Amino acid sequence: xxxxxxxxxxxxxxxxxxxxxxxxxxxxxxxxxxLWSRGEATRxxxxxxxxxxxxxxxxxxxxxxxxxxxxxTPVETIPALMEQIAPHVGPGAIVTDVGSVKGAICAAGAxxxxxxxxxxxxxxxxxxxxxxxxxxxxFENRTCFAVPCRAEPRAVETLTxxxxxxGAKTQEVDAAKHDEIVARVSHLPHAVANILCxxxxxxxxxxxxxxGNGLRDTTRIAASxxxxxxxxxxxxxxxxLAALDDFSxxxxxxxxxxxxxxxRTVKNILSRxxxxxxDWPNP
Amino acid sequence: xxxxxxxxxxxxxxxxxxxxxxxxxxxxxxxxxxLWSRGEATRxxxxxxxxxxxxxxxxxxxxxxxxxxxxxTPVETIPALMEQIAPHVGPGAIVTDVGSVKGAICAAGAxxxxxxxxxxxxxxxxxxxxxxxxxxxxFENRTCFAVPCRAEPRAVETLTxxxxxxGAKTQEVDAAKHDEIVARVSHLPHAVANILCxxxxxxxxxxxxxxGNGLRDTTRIAASxxxxxxxxxxxxxxxxLAALDDFSxxxxxxxxxxxxxxxRTVKNILSRxxxxxxDWPNP
Numbered sequence: 001x002x003x004x005x006x007x008x009x010x011x012x013x014x015x016x017x018x019x020x021x022x023x024x025x026x027x028x029x030x031x032x033x034x035l036w037s038r039g040e041a042t043r044x045x046x047x048x049x050x051x052x053x054x055x056x057x058x059x060x061x062x063x064x065x066x067x068x069x070x071x072x073t074p075v076e077t078i079p080a081l082m083e084q085i086a087p088h089v090g091p092g093a094i095v096t097d098v099g100s101v102k103g104a105i106c107a108a109g110a111x112x113x114x115x116x117x118x119x120x121x122x123x124x125x126x127x128x129x130x131x132x133x134x135x136x137x138x139f140e141n142r143t144c145f146a147v148p149c150r151a152e153p154r155a156v157e158t159l160t161x162x163x164x165x166x167g168a169k170t171q172e173v174d175a176a177k178h179d180e181i182v183a184r185v186s187h188l189p190h191a192v193a194n195i196l197c198x199x200x201x202x203x204x205x206x207x208x209x210x211x212g213n214g215l216r217d218t219t220r221i222a223a224s225x226x227x228x229x230x231x232x233x234x235x236x237x238x239x240x241l242a243a244l245d246d247f248s249x250x251x252x253x254x255x256x257x258x259x260x261x262x263x264r265t266v267k268n269i270l271s272r273x274x275x276x277x278x279d280w281p282n283p
Numbered sequence: 284x285x286x287x288x289x290x291x292x293x294x295x296x297x298x299x300x301x302x303x304x305x306x307x308x309x310x311x312x313x314x315x316x317x318l319w320s321r322g323e324a325t326r327x328x329x330x331x332x333x334x335x336x337x338x339x340x341x342x343x344x345x346x347x348x349x350x351x352x353x354x355x356t357p358v359e360t361i362p363a364l365m366e367q368i369a370p371h372v373g374p375g376a377i378v379t380d381v382g383s384v385k386g387a388i389c390a391a392g393a394x395x396x397x398x399x400x401x402x403x404x405x406x407x408x409x410x411x412x413x414x415x416x417x418x419x420x421x422f423e424n425r426t427c428f429a430v431p432c433r434a435e436p437r438a439v440e441t442l443t444x445x446x447x448x449x450g451a452k453t454q455e456v457d458a459a460k461h462d463e464i465v466a467r468v469s470h471l472p473h474a475v476a477n478i479l480c481x482x483x484x485x486x487x488x489x490x491x492x493x494x495g496n497g498l499r500d501t502t503r504i505a506a507s508x509x510x511x512x513x514x515x516x517x518x519x520x521x522x523x524l525a526a527l528d529d530f531s532x533x534x535x536x537x538x539x540x541x542x543x544x545x546x547r548t549v550k551n552i553l554s555r556x557x558x559x560x561x562d563w564p565n566p
Contacts, residue, residue, distance in 0.1 A: 123493060123494060123495040124495060125495060125496075125497065126496075127560075142495060143492065143493040143494075143495075145493075171493065181486075181490050181493055184482075184483060184486050184490060185483065185486075185490050185491065185493055185494040185495075185498050186494065186495065186497060186498065188479070188482070188483075189479060189497050189498045189501040189502070190497060191537060192475055192479050192501065193497075193501055193556070194537070194552060194553050194556035194557075195530060195533045195534050195537055195552070195556070196471070196472060196475050196530065196556075197555070197556035197557075197559040197560050198533045198537075198552050198555045198556045198559070199467075199471070199526070199529050199530045199533045200467060200468065200471075200559060201555050201556070201558070201559040202529065203464075203467050203468075207464050207467060207468050208468065208559075208563075208564060209426065209564045210406060210426040210428075210454065210464060210468055211406065211426075211468040211469065212406040212407060212408060212425060212426075212469065213408075213409075214408065214469060214472050214473060214476075214503075214504040215468050215469065215472045216563060217500040217501070217503050217504070218472040218475065218476055218500070218501055218503075218504060219472070219559075219560050220497075220500050220501075220560070221497040221500070221501060222556045222557060222559070222560040223557055223560040223561055223563075224557065225557070226550055226553035226554040226556075226557050227550065229553050230546060230549050230550045230553055233541055233549060234541070234544070234546060234549070237541060237542070237544075240541065241538065241541060241542055243482070244534070244537075244538045244541075245538075246482050246485065247478060247479065247482045247534075248531075248534060248535075248538070250478045250481045250482045251478050251527070251530075251531060251534070252531075254474060254477070254478055254481075254527075255524065255527045255528075255531070258516055258517070258520060258523065258524060258527075259520070259524055261517070261520075263513060263517060266513050266516060266517070267509055267510065267513045269477060269478070269481050270477050270509035270512055270513055271509040272480070272481045272484050273476070273477035273478070273479075273480035273481045273484070273505040273509075274477075274480075274505060274506055274507065274508070274509050275484070276480040276481070276483060276484040276491075276502075276505070277410075277480050277502050277503070277505040277506040278506055280491075280499060280506075281491060281492045
């Protein structure tokens with residue numbers, strides 16, 4: 001069982017950061033919950049939340065007395081934020097993040113906060129963003145990747161116990177393997193849903209109304225924030241390019257089989273897909 | 284308000300056919316509900332359903348006294364089934380189908396049953412198939428396309444009123460326009476979800492467990508029946524090829540922008556996609 005942190009500091013009050021504090025408070029894993037957010041309006045809103053004890057004006061102040069610091073800002077901003085807070089992080093504090101790509105962030109963590117930093121990535125997003133969408137059960141039954149970087153095994157263990165206590169299933173991986181996995185199971189589906197919407201946006205607007213639940217579900221994640229995902233794609237460029245190229249090869253395979261009337265190959269592709277999709281692990 | 288049919292005959296007791304009889308009975312739109320299905324086991328199961336009055340052993344017997352006949356078998360089988368039943372269809376009976384592609388089926392209908400046949404396509408499927416998945420509310424708030432073919436306007440009007448009475452929103456279109464629309468809003472998403480699954484099936488099986496809701500929803504429809512969808516793709520080949528080529532062009536655009544680090548173009552594609560997906564009409 002995990003011992004509570006005396007003070008958890010979240011930097012960035014989006015869906016993940018807000019949900020994390022809400023969930024930690026609810027489960028008694030957090031003495032004081034403190035927060036910093038870049039936006040004045042978000043800070044004002046955070047001050048009215050029952051799960052938030054103090055809202056700070058700067059990241060430096062916010063991290064000072066925390067024994068767990070969680071960086072929840074967009075992925076491209078995280079390395080600079082680490083530099084900014086590093087002089088103010090307590091010696092025994094664990095620093096982590098919830099970024100969707102771990103290569104650049106873990107390299108920065110290993111350099112800037114080598115003993116304190118462990119990367120995290122809970123597979124619990126939504127196309128809805130911001131503090132208003134926060135849910136205390138967001139992490140339940142979700143995989144959370146933990147990337148040790150150069151931290152002490154004790155810090156990795158403590159962080160793993162924390163995520164597990166929030167209901168997540170923590171998986172330890174290195175940064176390169178993490179980025180390869182999420183390029184396939186997360187960033188590729190995001191790219192595909194976006195490409196599908198960009199394609200359909202060329203058709204008459206009314207056609208959207210004719211669609212069934214298939215199109216609705218296939219495209220849901222394309223409603224996500226474009227700037228957040230531009231950054232994620234850019235940070236995971238090589239692994240995502242490889243995934244897109246494999247997808248593209250399968251697409252050509254189906255397209256060409258369809259064009260030449262090769263029913264057997266078309267059926268084979270659909271059968272492989274259907275077999276993959278049956279018995280889905282996370283209903 | 285629609286006057287009830289005295290006897291509705293459904294040929295093929297899959298999800299759509301079973302749901303249609305169930306819904307029509309529930310809403311008082313059907314005196315007697317009669318059914319034929321190719322499979323002996325399905326016929327036996329249908330005999331125990333409260334919404335089914337008689338199950339016949341042959342399509343010829345089943346259609347005999349019906350004033351509405353609905354062909355609900357896989358799309359490639361429909362023209363031959365029309366030939367088979369044509370001599371037994373009553374003079375004033377309306378014959379329709381629920382096939383996902385209308386070109387070949389409407390051409391057959393216009394030739395074989397010119398006065399009786401009106402094509403239908405309710406945009407209400409599911410990855411779940413068969414009589415066991417039937418729901419009386421399957422058609423509620425769904426678009427249903429009606430394709431007049433060569434039938435009398437009176438037959439088209441009666442069928443439109445029937446679908447509307449089941450809760451659908453009926454749209455009259457010609458077969459070519461129908462096939463172009465569904466190639467985009469239905470068959471393309473199905474193809475894309477299948478290609479995504481076929482690609483991911485190449486990764487270690489465990490990775491699937493790491494995924495979040497994004498992959499789950501993006502791929503849901505890939506669990507559909509491979510043979511049904513092979514037939515749909517084959518029947519809508521030219522329109523689907525055009526849609527796949529447009530999708531492929533968008534895919535290359537994103538891929539190449541990502542490779543050359545062109546953040547602006549990547550952001551532009553994601554923004555177009557997000558704008559298309561926001562304010563979804565069918566939640």
